Amino acid sequence: MSKHFIKPLAASLLLAFGAAQAATIQIQNRDAVGVGFNDPTPVAPVGGNPGTTLGEQRWNVYRYVADIWEKQLTSDVVITVSAGWEPLTCSASSAVLGSASAWNIWRDFAGAPKANTWYPQALANKISGVNQSEGQPDDGSGYGNVDIKTQFNINLGKPDCLAGSGFYLGLDGNTGGQINFVATLLHELGHGLGFATFTRGNTGALLAGYPSAWDHFLLDNVTGKKWTQMTASERVTSATNGRRLVWTGAEVGAKVPEVLALGTPSAKITAPSSLTRALAIGTAAFGPQITATGLSAEVMPVVDQADGVTGLACDPLSAANKLAVAGKIALVDRGVCSFTVKVKNAQLAGAKAVLVVDNANDNPPPGLGGADNTITIPSARISKVDGLALKDAMKARTRTRSGLYITLGLDMSQYAGADLMGRPYLYTPNPFASGSSVSHYDTSAFPNQLMEPFINADLTTILQSPKDLTFHLLRDIGW
Numbered sequence: 001m002s003k004h005f006i007k008p009l010a011a012s013l014l015l016a017f018g019a020a021q022a023a024t025i026q027i028q029n030r031d032a033v034g035v036g037f038n039d040p041t042p043v044a045p046v047g048g049n050p051g052t053t054l055g056e057q058r059w060n061v062y063r064y065v066a067d068i069w070e071k072q073l074t075s076d077v078v079i080t081v082s083a084g085w086e087p088l089t090c091s092a093s094s095a096v097l098g099s100a101s102a103w104n105i106w107r108d109f110a111g112a113p114k115a116n117t118w119y120p121q122a123l124a125n126k127i128s129g130v131n132q133s134e135g136q137p138d139d140g141s142g143y144g145n146v147d148i149k150t151q152f153n154i155n156l157g158k159p160d161c162l163a164g165s166g167f168y169l170g171l172d173g174n175t176g177g178q179i180n181f182v183a184t185l186l187h188e189l190g191h192g193l194g195f196a197t198f199t200r201g202n203t204g205a206l207l208a209g210y211p212s213a214w215d216h217f218l219l220d221n222v223t224g225k226k227w228t229q230m231t232a233s234e235r236v237t238s239a240t241n242g243r244r245l246v247w248t249g250a251e252v253g254a255k256v257p258e259v260l261a262l263g264t265p266s267a268k269i270t271a272p273s274s275l276t277r278a279l280a281i282g283t284a285a286f287g288p289q290i291t292a293t294g295l296s297a298e299v300m301p302v303v304d305q306a307d308g309v310t311g312l313a314c315d316p317l318s319a320a321n322k323l324a325v326a327g328k329i330a331l332v333d334r335g336v337c338s339f340t341v342k343v344k345n346a347q348l349a350g351a352k353a354v355l356v357v358d359n360a361n362d363n364p365p366p367g368l369g370g371a372d373n374t375i376t377i378p379s380a381r382i383s384k385v386d387g388l389a390l391k392d393a394m395k396a397r398t399r400t401r402s403g404l405y406i407t408l409g410l411d412m413s414q415y416a417g418a419d420l421m422g423r424p425y426l427y428t429p430n431p432f433a434s435g436s437s438v439s440h441y442d443t444s445a446f447p448n449q450l451m452e453p454f455i456n457a458d459l460t461t462i463l464q465s466p467k468d469l470t471f472h473l474l475r476d477i478g479w
């Protein structure tokens with residue numbers, strides 16, 4: 001065959017091949033000798049990661065995760081990621097795991113989907129077909145022109161830094177209670193690729209006066225205003241409006257029915273009729289899920305004899321409390337001991353379900369964390385305000401009856417984590433959570449999504465339908 005015929009054939013083969021691995025991610029190690037990726041500490045291979053030093057295993061996870069993103073994305077421009085291991089904020093009981101962000105952002109480049117709007121560099125490069133940093137002076141750091149800068153906590157798992165809970169560096173998800181570094185990094189690179197706003201949610205200030213690509217898709221589903229149409233103070237309010245801020249992108253909207261489960265867990269007061277309404281709840285990570293079948297029962301509070309007001313249920317329930325909650329939904333207060341201890345004590349007293357009243361003004365209520373596979377009754381968190389209202393409604397109760405009935409079930413008019421129109425909620429806790437608010441899906445999404453603010457144990461490495469909405473959102477902003 002002559003060259004003349006081979007050339008076009010080769011070109012078409014390259015195009016077909018390009019669809020299978022459609023972007024290239026280059027990781028730049030910025031760690032010093034003997035540190036981070038260069039740590040020579042010998043380790044045993046773990047969960048499909050064949051590395052034999054700590055540094056090598058860390059690098060293998062980066063490469064593994066970069067490969068997953070490479071297969072998902074398309075871009076003719078190499079995506080560069082600066083990666084390092086650093087001491088980040090931590091204490092014995094909490095820690096910053098790591099962070100990542102687009103290191104350079106651009107607006108009004110060739111082909112920009114929206115004018116006067118910030119785009120992360122990796123996306124601006126993909127759309128324009130040229131590296132926007134090319135020819136720009138580096139700041140001398142050696143990484144000043146990269147697309148994404150990442151850093152992870154080098155001390156995680158040490159005694160003074162979330163003791164015992166280090167990163168799991170295996171590739172198989174069998175974390176044994178450690179923190180899944182594959183899922184964590186997959187999530188963080190998602191931020192760097194564009195899963196974030198550059199607008200400040202706590203002040204409402206646009207970056208240098210321009211909105212982010214992200215902001216064009218944020219809608220308050222009550223006022224009907226987009227973030228790009230709001231004043232700074234309206235954005236501040238919107239950033240803490242629980243389950244009102246939704247993503248309007250068409251790609252995500254089309255995939256919601258394939259990804260999110262139909263039916264959102266809910267609690268409804270069914271009696272007395274004067275109080276009938278729905279309560280926002282946060283679901284538990286332990287015990288049985290709340291099902292469509294539902295569970296209806298009278299509510300009774302657990303009351304501590306000490307002050308007669310709070311019912312913490314941190315100890316086995318007294319005879320009077322047992323009499324009150326047996327066969328009922330037990331209302332207990334958050335605090336002092338773990339959620340699983342409270343729910344287990346109520347279960348042992350014969351309660352059918354537990355509602356934990358928050359002691360902070362978080363609205364909507366977050367989920368209940370913890371693990372205990374001996375718990376067999378459902379539980380959920382309700383807000384402090386709703387808890388006070390329920391206690392008020394039960395003031396005139398007898399020792400065994402309150403007359404207040406609640407049904408725990410699924411609201412089948414909504415997908416879990418989306419509004420009535422099928423638009424996913426963004427994470428907008430009150431108070432504002434710096435670094436988390438607005439730039440994540442809401443924690444009510446089910447099945448759990450990679451881009452929720454917490455790394456849940458049931459995540460996979462699949463970035464698109466039918467498992468996950470991450471890639472579809474990136475498509476909406478231009479990927």
Ligand SMILES: [Zn+2]
Nearest residue numbers: 187191440453
């Ligand atoms: Zn995040």
